[in-house]
Amino acid sequence: MSDQDDDIILSELSDEELVLQMHDDLYDGLAEEITEGVNILLERGWQPYNVLTEALVAGMTIVGHDFRDGILFVPEVLLAANAMKAGMAILKPLLIATGAPRMGKMVIGTVKGDIHDIGKNLVSMMMEGAGFEVVDLGINNAVESYLEALEAEEADILGMSALLTTTMPYMKVVIDALVEKGIRDDYTILVGGAPLNEEFGKAIGADSYCRDAAVAVETAKEYMARKHNQLAAG
Amino acid sequence: MKPSDEDLTHKGLLPTDTSAKVLILACGALANEILALIRLNGWDHMSLTCLPAILHNTPERIPDAVRAAYDKHHADFDQIFVAYADCGTGGQLAALCDDLGIEMIRGPHCYSFFEGNDAFAAHADGEIDVFYLTDFLARGFESFVIKPLGLDRHPELRDMYFQHYTRLIYLAQTDNPDLDRMAQAAAERLGLRYERKFTGFGDLKTALKPLA
Numbered sequence: 001m002s003d004q005d006d007d008i009i010l011s012e013l014s015d016e017e018l019v020l021q022m023h024d025d026l027y028d029g030l031a032e033e034i035t036e037g038v039n040i041l042l043e044r045g046w047q048p049y050n051v052l053t054e055a056l057v058a059g060m061t062i063v064g065h066d067f068r069d070g071i072l073f074v075p076e077v078l079l080a081a082n083a084m085k086a087g088m089a090i091l092k093p094l095l096i097a098t099g100a101p102r103m104g105k106m107v108i109g110t111v112k113g114d115i116h117d118i119g120k121n122l123v124s125m126m127m128e129g130a131g132f133e134v135v136d137l138g139i140n141n142a143v144e145s146y147l148e149a150l151e152a153e154e155a156d157i158l159g160m161s162a163l164l165t166t167t168m169p170y171m172k173v174v175i176d177a178l179v180e181k182g183i184r185d186d187y188t189i190l191v192g193g194a195p196l197n198e199e200f201g202k203a204i205g206a207d208s209y210c211r212d213a214a215v216a217v218e219t220a221k222e223y224m225a226r227k228h229n230q231l232a233a234g
Numbered sequence: 235m236k237p238s239d240e241d242l243t244h245k246g247l248l249p250t251d252t253s254a255k256v257l258i259l260a261c262g263a264l265a266n267e268i269l270a271l272i273r274l275n276g277w278d279h280m281s282l283t284c285l286p287a288i289l290h291n292t293p294e295r296i297p298d299a300v301r302a303a304y305d306k307h308h309a310d311f312d313q314i315f316v317a318y319a320d321c322g323t324g325g326q327l328a329a330l331c332d333d334l335g336i337e338m339i340r341g342p343h344c345y346s347f348f349e350g351n352d353a354f355a356a357h358a359d360g361e362i363d364v365f366y367l368t369d370f371l372a373r374g375f376e377s378f379v380i381k382p383l384g385l386d387r388h389p390e391l392r393d394m395y396f397q398h399y400t401r402l403i404y405l406a407q408t409d410n411p412d413l414d415r416m417a418q419a420a421a422e423r424l425g426l427r428y429e430r431k432f433t434g435f436g437d438l439k440t441a442l443k444p445l446a
Contacts, residue, residue, distance in 0.1 A: 073384070074383070074384070075383060075384025075385075075387070075388055075391055076384070078384075078388075078391050078394055079388060079391070113359070113362050114362065115362055115363055115398035115399065116398075117398065118394060118395065139398055140362065164322070165293075165320065165322050165323065165324035165325070165342075166342055168324070194294075195293070195294070195322060195324050200324075
C-alpha cells in the first residue's frame with residue numbers, strides 16, 4: 001500500500017494526515033511506525049482513547065474488511081495485528097489510568113481439544129480496542145474452565161473459538177451446560193472459527209456466529225446496547 | 235506416466251482410464267498411493283481422477299469440487315468412489331455422498347486412515363499438539379505450509395502459528411530416507427520435535443478393496 005512512503009516523516013504530518021498514514025502503516029504491518037505514530041499523537045495532546053479508536057481500530061477495521069473480501073490473507077492480517085499490538089502496549093496503561101469507557105466484559109477461549117488461537121487472539125485484541133474488558137482463557141478449554149471464568153469475572157459475553165471440525169461440536173457441550181445450570185440467558189454467546197457458519201451457530205444455540213474479528217466487535221456492541229436499553233426500560 | 239506433484243497439487247488428474255468401470259474420485263495427495271494399489275493388485279477395472287490437493291487448505295471448497303467432478307464423470311462409469319475422508323468438511327462431504335448414493339472413505343482425515351482409523355482414534359486425544367505430514371505433504375511442505383502461511387516472506391510469524399504445537403509426526407507411507415530427511419527438516423523449520431511413524435497405506439487399501 002505504501003511503497004513510495006519511505007521518505008515520509010511522521011512528525012511533520014498534520015493530525016489528519018498522520019492518522020491516515022497510520023492506517024496505511026497498520027495495513028502494511030509496520031510496528032515501529034505505529035509505535036512512533038501513537039507517541040506523536042499523544043505528545044500532541046490526543047486522548048489515548050481517541051488514538052486507539054481513530055488511528056488503530058479504524059485502521060484494523062480496513063484490514064478486516066480487506067481480509068473478508070479476499071484482498072488480504074492471514075499472514076498480512078497477523079503482521080497488521082502485531083503492529084496494532086505495539087500501539088496497544090503504549091495505550092493500554094494510559095487507557096486504564098484515564099478511565100476510558102467500558103463497553104462490557106468478555107470471557108473468551110479456544111475449546112477443548114483445540115490449540116489454535118490466532119483468530120481468538122485477533123478478536124481479543126479488537127474487542128479490547130473497542131473498549132471491552134477481555135479475559136482470555138487461552139486454548140484447550142473444558143466446560144468447567146468457561147463456567148468458572150464466567151461466574152468469577154461476572155462477564156457479559158462468552159466467546160468460543162475452534163479451528164477444527166472435530167472440536168467445534170464442543171461449543172454445544174458448553175452451551176448445554178449453561179442451559180442445564182439455568183444461566184444460559186445471563187450471557188451473550190458469540191462463536192467463531194474457520195469451519196463454522198451461521199447455521200452451525202444457530203444449531204448449537206449461540207447468539208451469533210461471527211465471521212471475523214471486526215464482525216465480533218460490531219455484534220458485541222449491538223448486544224451490549226440492547227442489554228443497556230433493556231435495563232434502562234426495565 | 236506418473237503425474238507430477240505440481241500437477242497433483244494445483245491441477246488434479248484427469249481419469250487415467252476412460253474405459254474402466256469404476257472411477258475413484260480422490261484428493262491429489264492420494265494419487266501415488268492409489269495408483270500403486272491399482273497396479274499392485276491388478277485392479278484394471280479402476281480409473282483414478284483427482285481434484286487438486288491444495289484444496290486441503292480450503293476444505294470448505296471440497297464438497298462443491300467433488301460434486302462438479304461427479305457431474306462431469308458419472309455418466310462414463312458404472313460406479314464412483316470418493317477417496318476423501320471428512321477432511322475438514324464438517325460432515326458436508328458425507329452429506330453430499332449420501333445424497334449422491336456413493337461411498338467415501340471412513341474417518342476424519344488421511345492422517346487417520348493412513349494409520350488406521352481405530353488406531354488413530356485410540357491416541358488422537360493425546361495428540362492435539364501434533365502437526366502431521368504424509369509422504370505427499372512432506373514433499374509438498376513448501377506449497378502446503380510455508381507459502382500459504384506466508385512463512386517464506388515472514389518467517390517471524392512462525393511462532394504465532396505453531397507456538398502451541400510440540401511435535402511433528404511424519405506418517406510414512408513408504409520407506410524413503412529422502413522423505414524422512416525432508417520431514418525432519420520441516421520439523422526443524424517449525425521448531426518442533428520430530429517423530430516418524432511408518433503406516434503403509436493403512437485403511438486406504440481396506441476402503442478400496444470392496445471395489446475390486
